[in-house]
Amino acid sequence: MSRAVATPVPLAVRWPVRxxxxxxxxxxxxxxxxxVLPLASLLLASITEEGRLSxxxxxxxLSRRLYVQALRNSLVLGAWxxxxxxxxxxxxxWAVSRTDVPAKPFIHATATIAYLTPPYLxxxxxVNLFSPNAxxxxxxxxxxxxxxxxxxxxxxxxxxxxxxxxxxxxxxYLLAASALQSVDASMEESARILGAGRWRTARAVTLPLVxxxxxxGALVAFVNAIALFGSQAIIGLPGRIFxxxxxxxxxxxxxxxxxxxSALSLxxxxxxxxxxxxxxxxxxxRSYVTxxxxxxxxxxxxxxxxxxxxLAFCAGIFVVAVLAPYLTLLAVSVSRSWGLDFxxxxxxxxxxxxxxxxxxxxxxxxxxxxxxxxxATLTVLLGCLIAWGDLRTSLPGRKVLDYVSLVPLGLxxxxxxxxxxxxxxxxxVPIYGTLLIILLAYSARYVPLAVRxxNAAFRQVDPSLEETARVTGAGWLRTFGSITLPLARPGLxxxxxxxxxxxxxxxxxxxxxxxxxxxxxxxxxxNLYETGYLGPVAALAIVTMVIIGAAIWLATRLGRAxxxxxRAGVVH
Amino acid sequence: MAGISIERVxxxxxxxxxxxxxxxxxRDREFVALLGPSGCGKxxxxxxxAGFLTPDExxxxxxxxxxxxxxxxxxxxxxxxxMVFQNYAIWPHKSxxxxxxxxxxxxxxxxxxxxxxxxxxxxxxxxxxxxxxxPGELSGGQQQRVALARSLVVEPKILLLDxxxxxxxxxxxxxxxxxxxxxxxxxxxxxxxxxxxxxEAMALSDRIAVLHQGALLQSGPPREVYARPVSREVADFMxxxxxxxxxxxxxxADDSLVSVAGSEPxxxxxxxxxxxxxxxxxxIRPESLRPATDGADLGDAAAGLLRGKVADLTFLGNLIxxxxxxxxxxxxxxxxxxxxxxxxxxxxxxxxxxxxxTVFEA
Numbered sequence: 001m002s003r004a005v006a007t008p009v010p011l012a013v014r015w016p017v018r019x020x021x022x023x024x025x026x027x028x029x030x031x032x033x034x035x036v037l038p039l040a041s042l043l044l045a046s047i048t049e050e051g052r053l054s055x056x057x058x059x060x061x062l063s064r065r066l067y068v069q070a071l072r073n074s075l076v077l078g079a080w081x082x083x084x085x086x087x088x089x090x091x092x093x094w095a096v097s098r099t100d101v102p103a104k105p106f107i108h109a110t111a112t113i114a115y116l117t118p119p120y121l122x123x124x125x126x127v128n129l130f131s132p133n134a135x136x137x138x139x140x141x142x143x144x145x146x147x148x149x150x151x152x153x154x155x156x157x158x159x160x161x162x163x164x165x166x167x168x169x170x171x172x173y174l175l176a177a178s179a180l181q182s183v184d185a186s187m188e189e190s191a192r193i194l195g196a197g198r199w200r201t202a203r204a205v206t207l208p209l210v211x212x213x214x215x216x217g218a219l220v221a222f223v224n225a226i227a228l229f230g231s232q233a234i235i236g237l238p239g240r241i242f243x244x245x246x247x248x249x250x251x252x253x254x255x256x257x258x259x260x261x262s263a264l265s266l267x268x269x270x271x272x273x274x275x276x277x278x279x280x281x282x283x284x285x286r287s288y289v290t291x292x293x294x295x296x297x298x299x300x301x302x303x304x305x306x307x308x309x310x311l312a313f314c315a316g317i318f319v320v321a322v323l324a325p326y327l328t329l330l331a332v333s334v335s336r337s338w339g340l341d342f343x344x345x346x347x348x349x350x351x352x353x354x355x356x357x358x359x360x361x362x363x364x365x366x367x368x369x370x371x372x373x374x375x376a377t378l379t380v381l382l383g384c385l386i387a388w389g390d391l392r393t394s395l396p397g398r399k400v401l402d403y404v405s406l407v408p409l410g411l412x413x414x415x416x417x418x419x420x421x422x423x424x425x426x427x428x429v430p431i432y433g434t435l436l437i438i439l440l441a442y443s444a445r446y447v448p449l450a451v452r453x454x455n456a457a458f459r460q461v462d463p464s465l466e467e468t469a470r471v472t473g474a475g476w477l478r479t480f481g482s483i484t485l486p487l488a489r490p491g492l493x494x495x496x497x498x499x500x501x502x503x504x505x506x507x508x509x510x511x512x513x514x515x516x517x518x519x520x521x522x523x524x525x526x527n528l529y530e531t532g533y534l535g536p537v538a539a540l541a542i543v544t545m546v547i548i549g550a551a552i553w554l555a556t557r558l559g560r561a562x563x564x565x566x567r568a569g570v571v572h
Numbered sequence: 573m574a575g576i577s578i579e580r581v582x583x584x585x586x587x588x589x590x591x592x593x594x595x596x597x598x599r600d601r602e603f604v605a606l607l608g609p610s611g612c613g614k615x616x617x618x619x620x621x622a623g624f625l626t627p628d629e630x631x632x633x634x635x636x637x638x639x640x641x642x643x644x645x646x647x648x649x650x651x652x653x654x655m656v657f658q659n660y661a662i663w664p665h666k667s668x669x670x671x672x673x674x675x676x677x678x679x680x681x682x683x684x685x686x687x688x689x690x691x692x693x694x695x696x697x698x699x700x701x702x703x704x705x706x707p708g709e710l711s712g713g714q715q716q717r718v719a720l721a722r723s724l725v726v727e728p729k730i731l732l733l734d735x736x737x738x739x740x741x742x743x744x745x746x747x748x749x750x751x752x753x754x755x756x757x758x759x760x761x762x763x764x765x766x767x768x769x770x771x772e773a774m775a776l777s778d779r780i781a782v783l784h785q786g787a788l789l790q791s792g793p794p795r796e797v798y799a800r801p802v803s804r805e806v807a808d809f810m811x812x813x814x815x816x817x818x819x820x821x822x823x824x825a826d827d828s829l830v831s832v833a834g835s836e837p838x839x840x841x842x843x844x845x846x847x848x849x850x851x852x853x854x855x856i857r858p859e860s861l862r863p864a865t866d867g868a869d870l871g872d873a874a875a876g877l878l879r880g881k882v883a884d885l886t887f888l889g890n891l892i893x894x895x896x897x898x899x900x901x902x903x904x905x906x907x908x909x910x911x912x913x914x915x916x917x918x919x920x921x922x923x924x925x926x927x928x929x930t931v932f933e934a
Contacts, residue, residue: 186658194722
């Protein structure tokens with residue numbers, strides 16, 4: 001490098017344009033393979049029938065009762081979930097950010113854990129409590145208390161909404177809490193001094209200011225709710241409640257109907273994209289709340305005795321969303337038979353079974369660890385290329401790459417799987433049924449999270465720091481390696497975890513892509529559940545949570561990554 | 573009538589005392605500036621007056637009625653005051669009209685009357701015609717006027733202003749200053765105005781209250797606070813000042829002599845408790861020091877005289893900022909006439925009127 005310092009060299013050599021081009025080309029090819037080509041195949045499959053252009057698949061998807069009913073169920077589920085997520089998330093957000101409610105860290109932790117818990121595990125736990133005959137609570141109500149009229153059938157739309165809300169309310173909570181905290185105190189104080197009381201101020205000033213954030217949270221809840229294959233299959237199918245993901249899944253039974261599945265997937269995508277477009281619009285209007293720059297935190301409302309009521313509400317959410325599912329899974333995992341007297345025959349046999357005896361679950365654990373780590377590493381590397389190209393070069397097309405990398409946000413997992421299958425069935429590379437196709441699915445699904453994390457990380461590195469290195473004679477690669485990367489590392493690490501955590505528990509795409517050789521954790525849980533091995537299922541669920549917990553623990557240990565995880569989780 | 577009387581008020585945040593045993597009278601129709609560096613407690617005091625904070629000690633009365641005391645605080649919405657915030661706090665989701673009309677709406681003023689009053693007040697602040705704009709479409713100065721209009725339309729007896737001009741550029745600030753003063757004269761509203769800018773405080777107010785570390789150091793008309801600061805902090809805060817070492821040569825009730833930076837003793841007024849030989853600090857403003865290159869205008873025997881060398885010169889257009897090193901090594905700043913032919917390194921004598929000095933205990 002000293003050579004470059006000694007003698008001035010032509011501009012083209014000091015700014016190696018070729019490295020930029022290579023980096024961008026790699027990113028473009030990767031995005032084409034992960035996103036563009038599979039989506040194109042999906043589109044193509046949806047509008048062709050026996051090699052000819054046709055709208056037959058769409059006609060069938062939008063007219064047959066089977067599918068219209070599924071569409072309606074998905075919308076009903078999404079709408080109720082969004083509504084109830086606001087009903088649960090908003091009061092919690094208000095209590096934490098604006099009142100003197102006790103135990104705020106506990107309330108915050110409740111929302112975080114609820115968000116991080118894989119929804120299919122919550123679903124399985126609730127089936128154990130509320131399935132019509134064998135559910136523990138139902139048994140207790142019916143047999144011990146003699147109140148059969150109070151039993152609750154989890155295999156219903158109400159049950160499905162309940163389980164889904166427990167996973168989605170944190171979206172509203174996190175967005176609303178951050179909005180409520182960032183409303184400048186003077187906005188409300190100027191209403192007070194003009195004569196408006198507390199409630200009038202809340203109605204006329206605070207609510208309109210945070211409404212965009214609440215709406216955005218509700219829309220994210222909606223989009224997430226309708227995409228969750230696991231809970232919809234586990235809760236819905238026994239009650240004959242079909243939704244779009246479960247219908248698409250069923251189309252892969254023999255004989256598979258790829259064209260119809262593609263058309264149905266695109267209908268699904270359309271709903272998601274509309275909701276996300278609305279969400280972006282509302283989120284953009286959130287700039288409201290940071291209006292005015294330097295500001296003071298709003299004053300805390302003293303609730304007096306009511307603070308215990310507020311705490312009780314939040315504790316109730318904790319019991320339903322965290323305590324009940326975890327205790328249930330733990331209890332099932334250590335009992336020989338599930339029932340009212342389960343504690344009389346405790347055992348560790350289920351753990352021994354899944355960890356040592358049953359090679360499918362052993363392989364699934366190893367596979368998922370490999371897949372999640374590989375997907376996280378790949379996507380973060382790709383994210384670095386795309387973000388760096390966007391922020392630090394003026395190459396044409398860099399914005400396109402950035403946009404394309406965000407497309408998967410609008411693709412539910414099962415749709416991603418359908419698209420990948422369509423593409424890889426057309427090309428003569430036999431990766432269908434291998435770990436590789438699952439890796440592609442994970443990478444494609446979570447590349448937006450990685451790109452966004454990398455983008456945020458690089459934004460924190462001032463370009464002048466890089467320019468200084470360049471001026472002192474370091475080449476492009478040297479600058480990137482010794483200045484940019486080390487400074488961006490905490491953010492990139494957070495991005496890695498942001499991908500790792502959902503990838504280790506991925507079900508929606510894996511469930512269509514796995515084979516016996518490429519079993520994953522979530523699929524193993526689902527399959528064991530399907531065959532009725534409740535004990536091993538619960539044990540595997542606990543193992544999954546231990547892995548996720550360890551990852552989060554590592555994240556919080558390694559700096560501020562944990563906080564970023566939560567924040568960025570909202571965008572997911 | 574709307575006089576405010578602040579009686580021995582204290583406010584603590586944890587271990588930090590933001591306002592310390594502070595008493596201040598604001599008379600009806602008076603324009604009082606609360607002046608001090610950031611963190612001096614001036615904003616806390618304003619928020620105590622507004623009713624956003626509860627005092628830990630003391631009472632705040634308006635027209636003799638206790639509004640704030642340690643056990644009862646009339647909430648802000650029932651004080652009938654107006655307040656303008658540093659960041660304007662214009663509601664971004666309401667139009668200019670809706671922003672201004674809000675207070676009238678709260679008071680249940682009829683729509684037609686409200687329309688009239690809003691129009692009138694927007695006229696007053698030169699915003700006529702912008703009723704339907706949203707804050708995002710306004711400049712900083714216009715937002716500032718909306719904030720002002722919103723507070724004025726409800727005709728408060730007292731208007732509290734928290735550094736309302738600090739986010740504006742210099743030119744606009746100058747103009748708004750003048751407009752504010754004009755407005756206060758016309759409306760007769762009692763103004764309490766928080767600022768850290770001494771020039772602003774002097775330009776605007778009838779009285780300046782200088783705060784430092786939560787305590788009131790001095791309050792009085794701008795001229796008095798500027799010319800007769802009661803402490804070094806006040807002198808320092810009210811603009812550029814030279815603090816020169818001095819020694820008491822004679823201490824008598826009305827005939828004291830002090831030697832300033834080794835000069836011939838001059839006659840000054842002195843705090844009684846200082847004895848002969850005591851070290852003091854003498855505050856002299858740069859504009860009170862006159863360079864005397866030829867010694868011709870030193871005829872006044874009472875004038876003090878400092879000798880030294882010119883160390884640095886900065887031409888500022890309307891004056892020359894001259895840094896001098898006195899013979900005893902003390903550095904002083906002198907404001908010289910821009911036409912004065914001074915050169916770095918030349919010997920220089922500067923004269924001063926002893927009456928322009930303030931002597932503090934060292």
